[in-house]
Amino acid sequence: MSGSLNASSLARLLGAWNVGAAPAYRELADVVRLLVLDGRVALDVALPSERSLAATLGVSRTTVTAAYSLLREQGFLSSGQGSRGRTCIPHHGTRTAGGTRNGGDSASGHGAGTDALSTLSGPPGLAVPDGLLDLAYASLPASGEVVHRAFATALTELPALLPGFGYDALGVGPLRAAIAARYSSEGAPTTADQILVTSGAQHALNIVLRTLAGRADKVLVEHPTYPNALDAIRAAGCRPAPVAMPPDSGWDLDALEAALLQLRPAMAYVVPDFHNPTGRLMSDPQRRRLVRAAAAAGTVLVVDETLRELNLDAASAGRMAAFSSAVVSIGSLSKSHWAGLRTGWIRASEPLIQRFAAARTTMDLGGPVVEQLAAAHLVTALSEPLPARLEALRGNRDALLGLITEHLPTWQTERPDGGLSVWCRLPVPMSTALAVVAPDFGVRLAAGPRFGVGGAFERYVRVPFTLPPEQLETAVLALRGAQDRLERSPQLRRTLPAPPAAAIA
Ligand SMILES: Cc1ncc(COP(=O)(O)O)c(C=O)c1O
The missing domain is CATH 1.10.10 (Arc Repressor Mutant, subunit A)
Known part of the structure; x- marks a missing residue:
């Protein structure tokens, strides 16, 4: 208005x-x-x-x-008529240090009001000059050569498929078979008929929500959780029911069990494999308890395995689907290979897969064929690019933790088991203000509240370790500069709403 x-x-x-x-x-x-x-x-x-x-x-x-x-x-004031400019927020699709950005794993906010608050931490909302270090995205460049080779092979396979219509709501056979084989080899016997190929994990979650959750249904989520999942849940008209994760490590299974029992949500969305943003890995005994509690509550457990391959310390945890055939698993090649592939999947029972395929046709009629053929090779040869990627990530993670200890000693960090980011506790609630001033110091940042509901996590910030150590050093020094600035300007912090008194259970 x-x-x-x-x-x-x-x-x-x-x-x-x-x-x-x-x-x-x-x-x-x-x-x-x-x-x-x-x-x-x-x-x-x-x-x-x-x-x-x-x-x-x-x-x-x-x-x-x-x-x-x-x-x-900065795009916050229109030219308006005369000298009275009108308030606005910057337009989407602006250039970033890494190219043009318009989605993915950012803490990207959309729209106005409360979401405008989060826009300050998200790439699509801000005009970003060249040279900014982008810490709003927890994503990596492609394992280039392997991806390129997979596409070259896919092109040679394409002629055999050209006589067909090209529409396939379930996905091309070789890719579904390759994904199924991977689950089977990890203790969760799976047939190709239990796989639906999607355009990434985010698309998969939207299909699942549309099929399994009705308007006003509750969807249990970990708190904090992946921001774009929260957005999808809200966009489906559902209500996220957050269950706090313990401040230091792991999951609070007592709290999860109690919430499932009391709320009996239609769906629970969890990220047990290198949880975004904390990087935690759920233990096998906890997995067992969680699938049991979901079954007892009549809740469909939807497990997002997007980050599963980014296992930095070779920790072992079974596939959630190995603990219960009722689990719906979501996966993606975005983190293991490249988000630009836009290839993910859903693994579920065959009848559910048929329902998902029917639901998908309201959004799209299938995925692009060449991408899927290439993805089949990438899934089969998964182990090829991963060791180098994991080694680099381990170095980055350790460098980032060391840099934070050295330059931001009042921040508390937790060593992530895997994934792409460190979830940092700040000395005072200033995450949004930090994300606002950080671009002035050369970095873009995802503010904590994007990872929660009701304004929580103003005292937290997610810092990805996707950049090499030299750039991470520059980024951490920039964060130090931004923090110093806020310390000198308490008003910048005070203009923000106070965080809720307690985590929402
Ligand atoms: C937990 C989680 N789920 C889903 C996604 C989105 O994945 P995709 O690119 O496959 O849509 C991400 C991206 O960072 C993620 O971290």
């Missing part, structure tokens, strides 16, 4: 904005930007004229002019 804000209302919202830690115009712009992202100043609202705001705040008009120019440059 459009409207306008007069100078005294804005001055009230700004509070004691000018603490002298940075040039006045920059502090003014920063606090206005936080108010917009925070939803305390709505979108499409005309800000006061430069003259009236300058008079009300007792600053020079040049200060307000410069602050407004900066906000325009």
